[in-house]
Amino acid sequence: MNQKLYLIFLFISLKTFSQTEKSKIIQDSVKKEELNEVVITASRRSENLMHSPISIEQLKSAEAKKMGSATIYEALENVKGVQIITPSLGFKVINTRGFANSTNVRFAQLVDGIDNQAPHLGAPIANALGANDLDIDKIEIIPGTAAALYGMNAINGLANIQTKNPFEYQGVSVQQLTGVNHVGNIDRFSPKVYSQFNLRFAKAFSEKFAFKTNISTTGGTDWVADDRTDLAPLANASTNLFGTDNPAYDEVNGYGNESANRKTLNLNGKNYVVARTGYRETDISDYEIKNYKADVGFYFRPKQGHELAVTYKTALINTIYQRSNRFRLDNYNLNQYAIDYHTPVFQVKVYATTENTGDSYNMRSLAENMDRAFKSDDKWFADYSTAYKNAITSGATVADAHRMARNSSDQGRFTPGTEAYENKKNELIDINNWDIGAALRVKSTLVHGEGLINWDKAFASFFEKIDAKLLSGFDYRNYIIVPDGNYFINPVNASENLTYQKYGGFTQLTKNLFQENLTLGATLRIDKADYFDATFTPQFTAVYAPKETISFRTSYQTGYRFPSIFEGFSNVNSGGVKRVGGLRIMSDGIFENSYTKASIDKFQAQVNTDVNSNGLTQAAAIEKNKNTIQKNPYTYLEPEFVKSFEFGFRGMTLNRNLFIDADFYYNSYENFIAQVEASVPNTNDPNLIPTALYSKNTQNRYRLWTNSKSKIYNYGGSLGLKYRIDQTFTALTNVTFTKLDRTDDKDGLEDGFNTPEFNVNGTLIANNIWRNLGASVTARYQNNFDYVSFLVSGTVPAYWSMDAQMNYGFKKGISAKLGATNLLNKPYTSILGGPSIGGLYYLSLVWETKI
Structure with a gap:
């Protein structure tokens, strides 16, 4: 009996010991993997994250899927130092370190090192031409200037979405995400279905040949922008007409009643500022989202370390886009063709992106010209004057007389929802002249070529002796715009395409000292663009790692941003x-x-x-x-310029269970590219x-x-913590502080800082709570901040929200994720003029199999 008890006790002890050791081995391997995590974006070469010379954030696909965000791209909102603004459910904008806006030309976005901007915008349309969730391996973000190495106007930061190589990741993957938004009567819509379908197929036919294709569709009903705040509340202050009595009333999301649609009328001896009536966005916009994208790639490895990739991407976009005005993008098409050949010694990359805005239109121009289509401005204001005087003669009060005059002048106006209204709307959105129509008709192409050479690989023995690395690169870019006679013209020859070229190159030297505990780096870049002199961009870095688990970094960087096509060449009446x-x-x-x-x-x-x-x-x-x-004291455009000082620390402690990453920076900007009226x-x-x-x-x-005459200084920092509590629970938290320090020579043209001082995220992730069940919850807060744009300026209110999800892994490669963003459905706005964002509740099913 005692022997049996002893054997049972011994068996239980051995099994417990085995499980404990297995758990310890798993945790130790994970810690080791984190410590030696490789990144490539910060220095354009593979390097250990701990030794990266500048701040770089990383979001791996596996970690993003454990968060409440519906997609990996949207999970970037949880990354340290990252701000995401939402002009539309189908259009999200990444920014870091201040000066955010809905067309962020200061932040570059790459997929496998290839820029996926829409050429005439100079910025990406969110992830419209990017990778779908099934194909994303990880996303790396530089939250600061990356101009010295990339030269892509990335003076505020850069994101590089890295996809799964078909040689290493083979198989078929299918995802269906179905959700619902507009819950709880938060806007004009009853609950609406949201759907996203993703497919990935990858196959290596041999050690040398592989193939990959991805397909993605997204459909749903967009968030609604319906801010009725008056943008001209004091236009008639001298006559004591305020609020709804104000005849110059201009709603934020009402169009056709802006300053350009107002006139000063002398009525009975008084001057009144009167605006045309206009239309609300809810009357003139289509809120249906229908986005499609696909890509196909062929991969060839002639020998070890060499790979040729030939890829094609396409996207068809139907969503809402915001810049100085709000636009409806309909049948907006992007195509990209790329060839990439890389070896350990060199890399050559050539790609072209074509853009066709399809049937897109400007909502403001549509509203203005819907009004003018039934009655010209001169006739409307004349009728208004006559009706006002008749009302006063009949004994009406001033406020009532203005209301009566408007009702009288608007007789015969196109009424939303009627057949006549829809017919006129369809007619106007096909007229490519914003004086009488609303069409956005742009065709453009971006052609880009670049090359890199690792001299330390080409002459390995020499560079090993001096313990140094030398990297050089060059790039060439040409924007080609087809003049449409409305948005763009060629001022030299109307029959020829408009071109805008830029080329540059850099050399980066890094040297290890003191048994590789100290690494010094220096980079010099030169760029030349049409219409501008050459610019020089230096970068100096130092990384000190006294031991494997600790590193300190510091850098001084500069960067230039050349004007985008729109900033340099636009020529449109509005x-x-x-x-x-x-x-x-x-x-x-x-x-x-x-x-x-x-x-x-x-x-x-x-x-x-x-x-x-x-x-x-x-x-x-x-x-x-x-x-x-x-x-007007301003003059012709010059490039923007930024100088940036940065300090940072990375380390692991508490038996390597706690990872710490902190950074602090100070930036100064000159020659902000801005607009003056x-x-x-x-x-x-x-x-x-x-x-x-x-x-x-x-x-x-x-x-x-033009360029602002202001010199602008801002600073900030961020702290990120990742703590592995045990084998089940992991806690992630970060706080970002961003502050506009001061503005010298302030002239009012400097771009809006448009960034909250504090942005805080916290996530608790639980793995294998029971069998294959996992869950997470995220809380997010940002304080209120001033927002400045040509569409609207004011204060964006503070908000906090929660995301949550539960996931379960079934057998046969099936997994399910039940989640919610803005779980409590408390509507908030991320930018003024943008939509009110509510809760999205979804179920995602993924099936994966190897072939």
């Missing part, structure tokens, strides 16, 4: 204001002969006050206030200029791309 690129070839003579809109607005307001409150005649008021008008009077007589600038009919109005 609501009576012509938006013109800032290159001299586009705007020659305008800067020198124009006056700033800010001073003209002030001048007009003072004239109205003197007429309405002080009894002056209009001519006398103009004469009194004419010195308020200021000449200015007008050229239709007279050269100095005595008549004030009178000409008082009326919109006697001036030509422009919105010009």
